Amino acid sequence: MAQDKSKSPGSLLIKGGRLIDPAARIDAPMDVLVRGGRVAEIAPPSKIRGGADEKFDARDLIVAPGFIDLHVHLREPGQGHKETIATGTAAAAAGGFTSVCCMPNTSPIVDSPEWVAWLRQPERGALVNLFPIAAATRSSKGAVLTDFDALQRAGAVAITDDGKPILDDEVMRDALRHGAEINLAVVQHAEDTRATEGCSMNDGPTAFRLGLRGMKASAEASIVDRDVQFAQQFPGARLHVAHLSTADALKSVRRGKRSKPRVTCEVTPHHFTLTDEAVGEYDSNFKMNPPLRSASDREAILVALADGTVDAIATDHAPHALHEKQVEFERAPFGITGLETALGLAITRLHRQQKIPLIRIVELFTSGPARVFDLRGRGSLARGNFADVTIFDPRKRWTFEAAKSRSKSKNTPFDGWQLTGKVLATIVAGEVVYRSE
Amino acid sequence: MIRAARGSLLSIEHLQAPEILALLKLARRMNPLKPRPLLRGKRVVLLFYEPSTRTRTSFEIASKSLGAITTLVQSSGSSIEKGESLLDTGYTLRAIGADAIVVRHPLAGAPHLLAAHLDIPVINAGDGMHEHPSQALLDAYTILRHKKTLKGLQVAIIGDIYHSRVARSAIHLLSKFGVKIILCGPPELLPDVATTLASGVRLTRHLEEAVRGTDVIMLLRMQKERLAGVKIRIQDYIARYQTTLARLKLAKRDAIVMHPGPIIRGLELTGEVADCPQSKIVDEVRNGVPTRMAILARALGKAR
Numbered sequence: 001m002a003q004d005k006s007k008s009p010g011s012l013l014i015k016g017g018r019l020i021d022p023a024a025r026i027d028a029p030m031d032v033l034v035r036g037g038r039v040a041e042i043a044p045p046s047k048i049r050g051g052a053d054e055k056f057d058a059r060d061l062i063v064a065p066g067f068i069d070l071h072v073h074l075r076e077p078g079q080g081h082k083e084t085i086a087t088g089t090a091a092a093a094a095g096g097f098t099s100v101c102c103m104p105n106t107s108p109i110v111d112s113p114e115w116v117a118w119l120r121q122p123e124r125g126a127l128v129n130l131f132p133i134a135a136a137t138r139s140s141k142g143a144v145l146t147d148f149d150a151l152q153r154a155g156a157v158a159i160t161d162d163g164k165p166i167l168d169d170e171v172m173r174d175a176l177r178h179g180a181e182i183n184l185a186v187v188q189h190a191e192d193t194r195a196t197e198g199c200s201m202n203d204g205p206t207a208f209r210l211g212l213r214g215m216k217a218s219a220e221a222s223i224v225d226r227d228v229q230f231a232q233q234f235p236g237a238r239l240h241v242a243h244l245s246t247a248d249a250l251k252s253v254r255r256g257k258r259s260k261p262r263v264t265c266e267v268t269p270h271h272f273t274l275t276d277e278a279v280g281e282y283d284s285n286f287k288m289n290p291p292l293r294s295a296s297d298r299e300a301i302l303v304a305l306a307d308g309t310v311d312a313i314a315t316d317h318a319p320h321a322l323h324e325k326q327v328e329f330e331r332a333p334f335g336i337t338g339l340e341t342a343l344g345l346a347i348t349r350l351h352r353q354q355k356i357p358l359i360r361i362v363e364l365f366t367s368g369p370a371r372v373f374d375l376r377g378r379g380s381l382a383r384g385n386f387a388d389v390t391i392f393d394p395r396k397r398w399t400f401e402a403a404k405s406r407s408k409s410k411n412t413p414f415d416g417w418q419l420t421g422k423v424l425a426t427i428v429a430g431e432v433v434y435r436s437e
Numbered sequence: 438m439i440r441a442a443r444g445s446l447l448s449i450e451h452l453q454a455p456e457i458l459a460l461l462k463l464a465r466r467m468n469p470l471k472p473r474p475l476l477r478g479k480r481v482v483l484l485f486y487e488p489s490t491r492t493r494t495s496f497e498i499a500s501k502s503l504g505a506i507t508t509l510v511q512s513s514g515s516s517i518e519k520g521e522s523l524l525d526t527g528y529t530l531r532a533i534g535a536d537a538i539v540v541r542h543p544l545a546g547a548p549h550l551l552a553a554h555l556d557i558p559v560i561n562a563g564d565g566m567h568e569h570p571s572q573a574l575l576d577a578y579t580i581l582r583h584k585k586t587l588k589g590l591q592v593a594i595i596g597d598i599y600h601s602r603v604a605r606s607a608i609h610l611l612s613k614f615g616v617k618i619i620l621c622g623p624p625e626l627l628p629d630v631a632t633t634l635a636s637g638v639r640l641t642r643h644l645e646e647a648v649r650g651t652d653v654i655m656l657l658r659m660q661k662e663r664l665a666g667v668k669i670r671i672q673d674y675i676a677r678y679q680t681t682l683a684r685l686k687l688a689k690r691d692a693i694v695m696h697p698g699p700i701i702r703g704l705e706l707t708g709e710v711a712d713c714p715q716s717k718i719v720d721e722v723r724n725g726v727p728t729r730m731a732i733l734a735r736a737l738g739k740a741r
Contacts, residue, residue, distance in 0.1 A: 205633040209450070211545040211567030211602060281439050282546030326524055326554075328544040330565070 010053065011035040012430055014389065016045060017058025021065055022363035023370075023380035032063055034387035037429035042381060056432075058391055061424060064362045065381050066098025066128075066388025068369040069339065070187075070266050071162075071242055071314035074100070076124065077115065078107030083319040083408045086125035088339070091317070091407040093434035095339040096365075096423035098388035099129040099378060104140065105163035111135035111146045113154035120155050127433050128426070129388070131157040131375065133187060136175050142166055148178050157373040160187035162242060165223055167193065173230050180236035185264070185373055187240045190223040190249060191215070191290065200330045202276040202291040210282065212330065215291055221248035228256035228263055240372055241265035243316050245290035247300035254309055264372045266314035269338060269345040270413065272301050278413065284325045284332035285413045288318065305364065306356050312369035313361075315342050319409030337407045341400050341414045343392060347421025351394065358394060365390075387430040396422040441552035444537070444736035445559045448568045449609040457574070457610060460731050464578050467502075467727035467734070474504035479737050481505045482535040484526070485562075486512045486542045491698060491722050492562050492571070496539050499729035505536075505737075527551045537736050540564075558736040566600050566663065572697050573606035575728035579721050580653055583693050587614035593647040593688075594618060595678060596657035596705050597626040600664070603697045604657055605634065612637050621647035622678060625667045626659070644678050649687045656680055656696040656705050671704070680706040682713065693717045 012034050019030035019042065031048050033041040041048055074088035085102075092100045102119065104110035110119065110132060118124075119132045134156035138144045140163070148159055159179065165188060166172045172188075179186045196215045201207050203214025224241055231239040241253060244265045256263030276292045286292060304310045318335025325332050343365070350356040370379025377385045402415035426434035441447060449457070467473075481500040485493055493509070500507045510530065512518065517526060523542070530538060537558045540548050545565030552559040563569040577587065584590060592611055598604040598620055611618055612635035620631055620640045632638045641647050648654060659674070685694065694706070694716045702708040711718060 203630075205630055208599075208628070208630045209605075209634055211565050211605060213566075282549050323522070326550070327522060328542070328550060329546045330544045 010037070010430060011040070012054045012056060012427070013048060013052035014056045014058050014063055014391070017061045017063035017391065019063045019381070020359050020362045021381050022359050023367035024382055027359050030063070032381060032389065034389070034430045037387050039381050039383050039385045039387050042383065056391070056425065060393070062358065062392050062394055064390045064392070065366040065379055066426070066428065067096045067343070067365040067390050068099040068375060068379060069097045069315050069317070069342070070101045070312050070369045070372060072100045072102050072317040072339065073105070073319065073335065074102045075319060076106060077118065081321050085119070085130065086127070087406060087408040088317070088319070089127040089130065091337070091339040091405060093127045093426045094406050094423065095341070096343050096390040096392060096426050097128060097339060098390060098426060098428045099131060099375065101131045101133050101157060101373065103133055103162045104135040104160065109135045109140045111138055111140065113147070113150045116151055116154035116156050128428050131155070131373070133158045133160050133162070135159065136161045136166055136186060137171060140164060142168055142171060145171065145174055145178060148184055149182055152182055152184055157375065158185040158187050158240065160189065160242065162187060162189045165189050165191050165193060169226070172227060173233070176230050176237040176239060177234045179238055180234045183236065183238070183374070185238040185240045187242050188223065188227050189242050190220045190227065190244070192219040192222050195219040200287060201279055202293050204276055204294055206276045206279055210279065217246040217248050217293065217297065220246045220290060221252060224249040225252040228252045231256060231263055232259060236262070238262040239264070243268050243271065243290055243314065244310070245271045245293050245301070246297050250300055250304050250309060257309065264311040265309070266312040266369070266372070267301055267305060267310045268314060268316045269342045270336060272298060272305060273345050273349050274413065282329040283413070284327070284329055285336060285411050287329065287332055287334055288316065288336050289334035302350070302354055305350060306354065306360065310364065311372050313342060313346060313364040314369070315339050317407070319407050320411050321409060325411050335411070337405065337409055337412045339407065340405055341412065341417070341419065343423055344398070344400065344419030344421050345414070347394050348419050352420055387427065389427040390423060391425040391427070392421060392423045394421050396420065398422045439549045439553045442556050442558050444738060445552050446570050446732055446736065447548050447552055447559065447561050449570045449573050449606045450568065454613045457577070457613065460574055460735060461578055461581065463734060464574070464728045464731035467730035469498060469502045469726045469730065472502045472504065475734050476500065476737050477504035479505040479536045480534050481507045481733065482530045482538050483507060483509045484530065484538050484540045485509065486517070486547070487563070489541050489562070491725060492541060495722070495725035496562060496729050499726050499733055502726070503730055503733060505733070523547055523550060524554055527555050531555055531557060537733065560732060560736055563602050565602065567602050568606045569602040570606050571725070571729055571732055572603050573610040574732065575721060575725045576607055576655070576695060576697070577610055578724050578728050579695065579717055580693070582720070582724070583717070584652060587611065587616050589615065590652045591617045591619065591650065592653040592655060593621060593651045594655045594657065595621045595644065595647060595680065597659045598622055598631055598657065599626050599628055600660040601657050607655060608634050608638060619647045619651070623669065623674065625669055644680070644684055645687055648684055651688045652692055654680060654685070654688060654692060654694045656694065658699060658701055658705060675704065679704065680710050682707065682709050685710055685713070685715065695721060698722065
């Protein structure tokens with residue numbers, strides 16, 4: 001990068017790239033000038049006058065608003081042997097994510113304004129923007145609602161009991177009603193746990209073959225269906241369906257969206273890439289919740305990603321230590337890492353195989369998720385917005401090696417996968433926080 | 438696929454038909470009454486995380502008949518109680534000098550985990566609801582004592598198939614030899630998906646249909662310990678699915694009745710059926726020893 005100290009401080013010119021900014025309906029060659037952590041100017045190639053402290057040559061590359069991940073587990077407080085905010089956000093940066101929303105199912109559960117504030121302290125060493133999602137009920141026990149208002153004031157962008165569902169009808173209705181009053185989204189891990197006890201994968205031929213108890217698609221769909229009905233009862237209620245994995249649940253989301261635009265949903269890269277057959281011979285790196293589903297569920301998800309039903313791609317990055325995963329399949333914890341493989345899988349599977357346009361894929365990583373939690377000033381590179389930028393090469397072929405992951409844990413099903421599409425630089429508030437060698 | 442040490446036996450599903458025939462042939466040459474010191478000095482560890490009578494003792498007698506030393510490790514009274522992981526237990530047994538591990542575990546895939554990390558043969562003696570390969574082999578051995586060949590036979594498998602590792606292994610084995618397999622049981626114990634397990638598998642909810650004209654009837658115990666959440670009225674089950682002498686008459690005249698045990702008289706079968714001349718239930722137990730001798734001989738490289 002060229003240095004020129006005479007120009008205004010803290011400025012960076014991203015030159016020669018193809019800007020894809022779905023919210024601004026831009027897909028064209030554009031230069032981007034950022035200054036003071038904000039977007040200063042967007043202009044056609046070589047039209048930006050004056051210099052910048054630094055220049056980034058983005059020729060042949062895509063310049064996009066910084067990616068936003070609505071669903072990560074950073075394991076702090078309390079489970080630093082799996083991940084820390086520092087290591088998890090380093091993995092996020094390497095995956096092109098400039099903002100991550102972290103789940104509250106830590107130890108202890110993030111159910112108080114104090115813990116929300118603690119997560120946001122600079123001492124945590126976050127390399128990208130960190131947006132806490134707070135617990136919906138005390139200790140996520142599903143009984144007594146937390147103080148949404150105080151949690152929101154402390155910086156929580158949504159509330160959830162993720163890892164488990166809010167099952168009680170009254171509690172879920174109350175959560176949606178209180179959320180509506182202060183414009184806070186309720187994120188639901190949709191699983192009727194009364195029907196999935198002892199289950200470790202999707203119900204179907206593979207589960208039968210392996211002698212494993214299977215989670216039926218209906219255990220997800222029934223909760224989504226109920227929640228959509230509840231959301232319709234309260235004007236302004238915001239329901240976000242986390243890691244949606246079944247065709248039937250999509251039907252409920254579609255119905256909800258027709259009458260209620262604030263029903264949103266996210267899909268993970270592993271659910272649009274893999275099916276339950278991939279569990280193979282009890283590989284616990286293919287064990288997560290919701291589980292990998294059938295081919296027809298994946299087909300429905302691919303359609304919904306293309307047609308706009310899905311609002312965001314979220315990783316559900318869920319790191320676990322090796323010794324925790326190297327146990328009997330049924331005893332292994334649910335969850336896989338996902339931050340560093342998300343874009344490669346999206347380009348490889350959605351763009352190259354499914355022919356979904358790049359602008360739609362970028363939307364799923366940027367303006368889509370920004371809208372879900374109302375992350376103001378993010379998800380688009382409009383002038384004055386935060387200078388969060390992701391620069392990637394959609395044609396670059398590379399091999400993901402788990403051993404080189406920046407995450408503290410290596411529990412990925414994609415070790416050794418050849419992917420197309422690689423993040424080359426991640427910029428947060430005008431600062432380059434990641435650059436590919 | 439799991440890269441297991443040569444001689445491991447994790448499942449029937451991934452065994453080729455010729456390997457199965459070779460094991461059965463070897464089993465016919467094994468005689469527990471005429472000990473052969475094929476495995477002299479070898480150490481076989483029996484690692485049992487679940488109660489077992491016939492499988493454990495027959496593996497033990499099979500090992501000793503071949504001259505091997507055996508040690509029994511059970512979950513109670515070992516470091517497993519103190520929280521040692523399966524893998525660490527495996528490493529420990531290997532370090533102590535185990536030449537092979539025979540493992541019985543309540544969780545499916547446990548033998549695969551051991552096999553993926555150890556350089557000694559691992560023999561699956563039953564893992565959760567998954568497979569019970571030695572049982573399927575001894576059942577095939579037993580059938581072949583009474584029928585010329587497996588091909589073209591009709592076998593009815595009746596009862597709690599969903600929870601049964603015996604059923605899964607038997608279905609895989611019989612399917613590889615062109616047996617017509619009819620599964621029979623109520624939906625709670627026999628989901629429709631069962632027919633996807635292998636080729637040549639049909640399903641019926643009517644015992645009479647399953648039994649009519651069949652060569653072999655394989656009965657299964659209702660696995661109360663794995664029934665979590667399943668609601669079955671025992672009286673209804675008995676009325677519809679109990680094998681009685683009257684129902685047995687629908688089968689071929691030379692049909693045989695099999696059961697992996699333990700049998701519950703008065704539930705899946707009547708006492709008269711258990712004790713009738715067509716019942717080979719005791720033979721199966723007896724045949725377990727030479728079959729497991731063959732499995733151990735193959736595991737420890739003394740198959741010839």
